[in-house]
Amino acid sequence: MLAIEINKLYMRFKGEIQKVQINYLVVLLLLTERAIGQFIGAGITGGVSHFIGDVGNYGIHMPQGYNFGLAAIYALNPHYSIEAGGYYGVVANDDALSSIDWRRNRNLSFRSFVYETHGRVNFNFFPVTGRRGENNSPFIFLGYGLFAFYPETWYQNRWVKLRPLGTEGQGTRLSDKGIYPETSSFILFGLGYSITISQIVNVYFETGFRRTDTDYLDDVSGYYVDAVELAEIRGPVAAALSNRSIVRFDTTDRLRGNPTNKDWYVFTNFKIIFKLSSSREKCRTGW
Structure with a gap:
């Protein structure tokens, strides 16, 4: 009798039971999909650098510097991941490489350690899970960062640090600005392509644009100052580097750079990430 009653109850709720089973299966598949895409990884990166600012080429041009660093990634699912990185780089440019006549005549150049x-x-x-057909995808990224920079220029067969010289009169009676900070921040955005090489290795090709919050990455922003007065205050090297124009002209109240635009730098990199832990491996090994 008990078996008969149980059977009646099953037949009565058969439809609801099947719905629950289907919903459970769908949820299980979604969770499995999420788990397969999850991993924690770390690796190395390196590439070339571009500078876009007041000195040298403007826009697309050949890279003038390099960079390398470390990165750590936590993939939340097949589409999203969060990443942290620490990079060292050199950005550089030279007015001699510019297509703009007045820049070539201005004759400034620099390199800056970043x-x-x-x-x-x-x-x-596209989802990246490591399974067949899901092992590569184009991607985009958005972030925020902090950096320190140290601009220099080549003068009389040696590299000269520019910031302490105040080449635009910073920190003197010749300017209303103080010596600029050697640290700043940036908004980061870019695009790239990722490829899963194996269960433990991912590679990435990417270009990241950094819109900085400083206009002094190249030591150029504001106005020329009187070179004679600057020489009296900061010395002859500061005066010489404040105006290196090929054809001299009256620089009174003339702009040396563009104070309304912040500097940009760009890293184009190849990155290798080694998976330190992945949910897929855990499922297979029973961890």
């Missing part, structure tokens, strides 16, 4: 750290969010356009 030490940065950043965090970002990556988004894959």
Whole structure:
């Protein structure tokens, strides 16, 4: 009798039971999909650098510097991951390479050492799980970072640090600005392509644009100052580097740079990430 009653109850709720089973299966599949895409990884990166600012080429041009660093990634699912990185780089440019006549005559050049750290969010356009057909995707990223920079220029067969000289009269009676900070921040965005090589290795090709919050990455921003007065205050090297024009002209109240635009730098990199832990491996090994 008990078996008969149980059977009646089953037949009565058979439809609801099947719905629950189907919903459970769908949820299980979604969770499995999420788990397969999850991993924690770390690796190395390196590449070339571009500078876009007041000195040298403007826009697309050949890279004038390099960079390398470390990165750590936590993939939340097949589409999203968060990443942290620490990079060292050199950005550089030279007015002699510019297509703009007045820049070539201005004759300024620089290199700047950059030490940065950043965090970002990556988004894959297609799911990346490591399974067949899901092992590569273009991606975009957005983030924020902090960096320190130290501009120099080549003068009389040696590299001269520019910031302490105040080449635009910073920190003197010749300017209303103080010596600029050697640290700043940036908004980071870019795009790239990721490829899963194996269960433990991912590679990435990417270009990241950094819109900085400083206009002094190249030591150029504001106005020329009187070279004679600057020489009296900061010395002859500061005066010489404040105006290196090939054809001299009256620089009174003339702009040396563009104070309304902040500097940009760009890193184009190849990155290798080694998976330290992945949910897929855990499922297979029973961890």
